[in-house]
Structures are given as C-alpha cells and as structure tokens.
Amino acid sequence: MVQASGPRVTVKSDPPLFGPRFNSELQQLFRWRRDVRRFRCDPVPEEALMELLEAAHTAPSVGNSQPWRIIRVADLANREAVASHVDRCNADAAHKYEGAEQEEYRKLKLHGLREAPVQLAFYCDRAPDAGRGLGRQTMAQTLEWSVVMAIHSLWLAARARGLGLGWVSILDPATLDKLFEVPSDWGLVGYICLGYPMEAEDQPELEKLKWQQRLPLSDILFQK
Amino acid sequence: MVQASGPRVTVKSDPPLFGPRFNSELQQLFRWRRDVRRFRCDPVPEEALMELLEAAHTAPSVGNSQPWRIIRVADLANREAVASHVDRCNADAAHKYEGAEQEEYRKLKLHGLREAPVQLAFYCDRAPDAGRGLGRQTMAQTLEWSVVMAIHSLWLAARARGLGLGWVSILDPATLDKLFEVPSDWGLVGYICLGYPMEAEDQPELEKLKWQQRLPLSDILFQK
Numbered sequence: 355m356v357q358a359s360g361p362r363v364t365v366k367s368d369p370p371l372f373g374p375r376f377n378s379e380l381q382q383l384f385r386w387r388r389d390v391r392r393f394r395c396d397p398v399p400e401e402a403l404m405e406l407l408e409a410a411h412t413a414p415s416v417g418n419s420q421p422w423r424i425i426r427v428a429d430l431a432n433r434e435a436v437a438s439h440v441d442r443c444n445a446d447a448a449h450k451y452e453g454a455e456q457e458e459y460r461k462l463k464l465h466g467l468r469e470a471p472v473q474l475a476f477y478c479d480r481a482p483d484a485g486r487g488l489g490r491q492t493m494a495q496t497l498e499w500s501v502v503m504a505i506h507s508l509w510l511a512a513r514a515r516g517l518g519l520g521w522v523s524i525l526d527p528a529t530l531d532k533l534f535e536v537p538s539d540w541g542l543v544g545y546i547c548l549g550y551p552m553e554a555e556d557q558p559e560l561e562k563l564k565w566q567q568r569l570p571l572s573d574i575l576f577q578k
Numbered sequence: 579m580v581q582a583s584g585p586r587v588t589v590k591s592d593p594p595l596f597g598p599r600f601n602s603e604l605q606q607l608f609r610w611r612r613d614v615r616r617f618r619c620d621p622v623p624e625e626a627l628m629e630l631l632e633a634a635h636t637a638p639s640v641g642n643s644q645p646w647r648i649i650r651v652a653d654l655a656n657r658e659a660v661a662s663h664v665d666r667c668n669a670d671a672a673h674k675y676e677g678a679e680q681e682e683y684r685k686l687k688l689h690g691l692r693e694a695p696v697q698l699a700f701y702c703d704r705a706p707d708a709g710r711g712l713g714r715q716t717m718a719q720t721l722e723w724s725v726v727m728a729i730h731s732l733w734l735a736a737r738a739r740g741l742g743l744g745w746v747s748i749l750d751p752a753t754l755d756k757l758f759e760v761p762s763d764w765g766l767v768g769y770i771c772l773g774y775p776m777e778a779e780d781q782p783e784l785e786k787l788k789w790q791q792r793l794p795l796s797d798i799l800f801q802k
Contacts (some may be wrong), residue, residue, distance in 0.1 A: 369778030370606045372738040380604070380738050381629075382594045384636040384731060405605075411795055412608040414733070416747060418782050425800045432802055447715045459712070475802075485790050488683070493747045495722070499767070502618075502726040507608060509638070510734075514596040514604050523640060523717045524722040534802050543723070554593030558642050566642040566709050571635055576649045576652045578656055578758045 383514055386556050390518030393469040393549035402515055403472060406548075409511035416498035419485025420522040422504040425475040426477045435533055436525070436545065440471055462540040462563065464514030465522045475530060476505050477540040508546070518551030603720055607738055610780050617693040617773035626739055627696060633735035634789030639724035643709025646728040649699040652684045656666060659757055660749070660769065661691040667748045686787065694771030700729050701764040725767040731769070742775030785792075 372380075407424065415421060426432055444464060451459045467473070479502040480494075490496045509519045527542035560566050584629060596604075631648065651657055668688060675683045691697070702725040704718075714720045733743045751766035784790045 361716075367780070370603065370610060371779070372603065372607065372740070376600065376603045377735075378739050379594065379600050380607075380735065381633065383596065384735070386594060387638065388634075389638060393638065407795065407799065409605065409608055412611075412616065412791075413800065414611065414613060414730070414745070418784040418792075420793050420798065423800065424799055425798055425802050427802055429802055443716055447712075450711060450715060455710075459793055462712075464713070484793060485784075486679075487674060488686075488784070488789065489688070489747050491674060491748070492667055492750055495719075496747045498719070499723070499726045502723045503730045506638070506727045506730050511601075511604065511608070514601050516596070521638070523713050523720045524715070543684060551588075556591070556593070560642040560709075560712070565712065568642075569635075569644050569708060574635065574644065574647055576647065578649050578651055578653055 375431060383510060386554060387391045387509060387513045387550070388518065388558065390520045390547070390551045391463045391466045392552040393466045393471070393509065393518065393520075393547065394552060395469060395471065398472050398517060398549060403431050403548075404519070406508050406511050406515075406517075409509040410504040413500065413504040413507045415485070415503075416490045416496035417485030417488030419482045419490075419497060419500065421479045421482045421484070422501045423477040423479050423540060425477065425536075427473040427475055427534075432533060433467070433473060436473070436530065437465075437525050439523055439529050440465055440525050442466060443526060447524055447540070455521050458565070461558075462565070464524060466524065466547050466549070471550045472548035474546040474548065475534060476501055476544045476546060477536060478543050479539055480541055481539040498541065498543055503543050514549060515549065517548060520528065520547040521545075522547065586729045607614060607734060609732060610778060611737045612742065612775070612782065614744045614771070614775045615687045615690045615783070616776040617690045617695070617744075617767050618776060619695060620774050622696050622741060622773060626741070627772075630732050630735050630739075630741075634653075634728040634732040637728040637731045638725065639709070639727075640714045640720035641709030641712030643706045643714070643721060644722065645703045645706045645708070645721045647701040647703050647764060649701065651677050651697040651699055651758075655699060656757060657691070659691075660697070660754065663753050664689055664691060664746055664749050668694065671748055674755065682789070686784075686789070688748060689744065690771045690773070694773045696772035698759060698770040698772065699766065699771060700725055700768045701760060702767050703718040703761075703763055704765055705763040722765065722767055729768050729770060732747065736772060740774065741772060745769075746771065786795060
C-alpha cells in the first residue's frame with residue numbers, strides 16, 4: 355500500500371513565548387552556573403548525558419559549520435594520563451607566582467579530574483566541510499568560538515539538571531592530541547569534567563577565596 | 579538618626595531547583611535561538627538592554643578575569659562606517675565562490691547592520707589585571723573564549739525576551755579597532771546586532787536556504 359499522496363504540508367509549531375517566570379529562572383541559572391572542581395562520584399545517567407550532548411549540538415556556529423568534535427574519554431588509562439599531565443602543568447604554573455601568592459595559588463583546587471564521572475574533550479575541526487567557509491574568511495577563530503558556545507550550552511543545560519561542569523585549561527593541547535590520536539586538522543578547545551557537584555554555589559570559587567572579585571558593570575561598558 | 583547596628587548577617591538563598599518545566603523551556607530556547615539578520619526598527623527598552631548586559635557579565639571567564647569590554651555603538655557615523663565596511667568585506671568574500679554557488683552566496687542576507695537598533699562591539703582585554711593570569715598560561719585563547727561566552731549569554735537572554743541577536747564576523751577587526759580607537763591590548767571578538775526580529779524561527783536560515791544542513795550527532799561524537 356502506498357501512502358495517500360498530496361501536497362506535503364509542513365506544520366510548523368508556534369514560536370514559544372518565554373514568560374517572566376522563565377526569564378527569572380534563566381537569570382538564576384546564569385547566576386548559579388559555576389566552574390565545578392569538587393564532584394560526587396555518582397554516575398551521570400546515560401539519557402541525561404545524551405540530552406546534554408544534544409544541547410551542545412544546538413549551539414550557534416559560523417556558517418552553520420557545526421565544527422565541534424566531542425571525544426568521550428572513558429578509558430581509565432587515558433583519564434589518568436590527562437590528570438597526571440594537568441598536575442604537572444599546574445605545578446609549572448605555580449612558579450609564575452612568588453611568596454604568599456604562590457602559597458595561595460597552590461591551595462586552590464583547580465580540577466576534579468580524578469572524581470568526575472564523565473570527561474569530554476571538545477575539539478574544533480578547523481577544516482570542516484559543513485558551512486562551505488561562509489562567515490570565517492576574515493576571522494578564522496570563529497570556528498573555535500563556535501565550539502566554545504557548544505561547551506557553554508552544555509554547561510547551562512547541565513546546571514539546569516543539577517549537574518556541574520568544570521573546564522580544565524591548564525594543559526598542553528599537543529599532549530592530548532597525541533594521547534587521543536586526533537586528525538591534524540583538529541584543535542583542542544576544552545577538556546571538560548562533568549558530574550554531580552558536592553555543593554551548589556552562587557559565588558565563583560575564586561571570588562569566595564578572594565583571588566578575584568566581581569568587576570562593576572561600569573568597568574566593562576563603553577560608548578562610541 | 580543612625581540605623582540600629584548589630585552583627586551583619588549574610589542570609590544565603592537556597593540553591594534553585596530547576597524543574598522539568600524549566601528544563602523543557604531551556605531546550606526550546608536553545609532550539610529557537612537564531613542568528614538574526616532581519617530586524618524590526620522598534621527600539622529595545624533601556625531596562626531590558628541593561629538586564630542583557632548584566633546577563634553577559636555573569637558569563638564564565640578564565641581565572642574570573644572578566645575580560646569582556648563592550649562598546650555600545652550609538653554614533654550614526656560610526657554605525658554607517660561599520661555597515662559600509664562589512665558590505666565591502668562581504669563583496670570580497672563572494673569571490674571565493676564561483677558560478678551558481680557565488681550567485682547563491684550573493685542572495686544571502688548576512689547582516690542587519692542598517693536596521694538593528696542596538697549595536698555592540700565585544701572586545702577582549704588581552705592583558706586584564708583581574709584573574710592574575712590564573713588558568714591561561716598554557717592556553718591564552720581562553721581569554722577570548724570567555725568573551726565568546728559573554729556574547730552567548732546575552733544571546734540566550736535576548737531570545738528569552740523575544741529579542742534577536744546577529745553576530746557579524748565578515749569584517750576586518752583592524753578597521754573597527756581604528757574606528758573605535760581601542761587600547762592596543764584589546765582584540766575584537768564580535769560585532770553584535772540586537773533588536774526585535776521580523777520573525778521567530780526554529781530552523782537556521784542557512785539550513786532553510788539549503789546552504790548547510792544539520793549534522794547527525796553520530797558525526798561529531800567519538801570515544802577514547
């Protein structure tokens with residue numbers, strides 16, 4: 355039996371109207387999103403993780419190039435290699451500071467690589483077919499920036515589900531490229547820890563520990 | 579009369595619990611966020627704009643460095659200079675394509691610079707005092723990436739209020755640096771158009787016009 359044919363009608367859903375209640379909760383979401391370094395060990399349900407990856411995949415991208423390539427790092431030897439590498443980079447970074455400031459730096463917990471149940475390496479394909487080069491001839495970095503927005507989408511979606519995300523940047527991308535044997539066109543953007551946080555916080559850890567306070571809006575806003 | 583004094587008590591608010599309804603609306607927000615190039619001319623209420631800028635200012639930043647510097651471009655001569663510059667860059671970009679593809683490219687409307695009531699240049703201060711260098715010794719681009727997340731926060735907050743945002747990247751940053759006389763440490767990340775969109779859409783314009791389709795999740799997900 356063939357389907358009755360006729361003009362194909364696409365029924366578009368009505369655009370959503372986001373009301374004051376959603377807007378107020380969205381503001382809360384921005385305010386309570388944190389870079390998490392203290393994770394509980396409970397696993398992240400597989401279904402939730404897939405929804406988060408779908409959220410990442412809705413991010414804006416230059417020319418609709420969708421250049422994010424996500425490696426789920428499950429192998430325990432790979433995870434330990436990343437954690438040891440970051441510990442070494444962090445020890446090196448401490449030497450940038452002197453005296454009391456170095457001591458203060460060393461006390462900071464800057465990653466949860468040994469606890470976070472889910473770990474994702476976000477790469478950028480710097481030569482994607484998708485998008486046909488549109489929009490990035492004068493600013494090639496817009497490809498990497500698209501991947502940053504994919505991470506940020508996942509970050510917000512995670513927090514909305516009570517999950518926490520930590521972005522680890524104290525590492526040498528070349529070491530991870532080699533470990534994961536990525537194609538030469540790929541560039542690392544972020545190594546991401548994901549899991550349930552030990553606690554919820556509305557204040558950045560570096561603010562709480564007096565490393566860096568919030569700037570007033572007037573410091574960052576100009577007019578021309 | 580002086581206020582009655584006593585121990586200053588900081589009452590911390592309870593962490594918000596984002597329920598299924600919020601999560602479902604957040605998913606809708608990701609799905610209906612668009613890069614907007616067709617704006618109505620209605621002004622954006624000043625109060626809404628300030629709330630959006632506050633949303634941008636809650637974005638994650640490496641070492642809490644808050645490196646975003648936002649120039650509100652209000653001067654009409656400056657706006658016209660940007661629009662003419664982008665038109666020239668876009669005409670150059672068209673030459674990358676040949677024949678039918680060039681024709682297809684030329685038909686795309688890639689910016690709303692002559693209609694958008696609010697225009698913002700997002701810069702990155704590449705040598706901010708804030709953050710004391712933490713987290714960016716091995717990956718200096720994390721500063722610019724923080725600014726990208728500020729733009730993305732504003733983007734989502736705008737859409738939640740029925741506003742649309744368009745990110746213009748077909749331009750030479752040096753031209754805008756000169757126009758706005760920015761400090762030498764500042765680097766342009768995005769030139770942003772903001773206003774009420776002509777229509778709401780859940781499909782990217784470049785997808786609708788068959789420039790680039792959405793990739794399946796399996797194309798971007800790997801395991802190691």
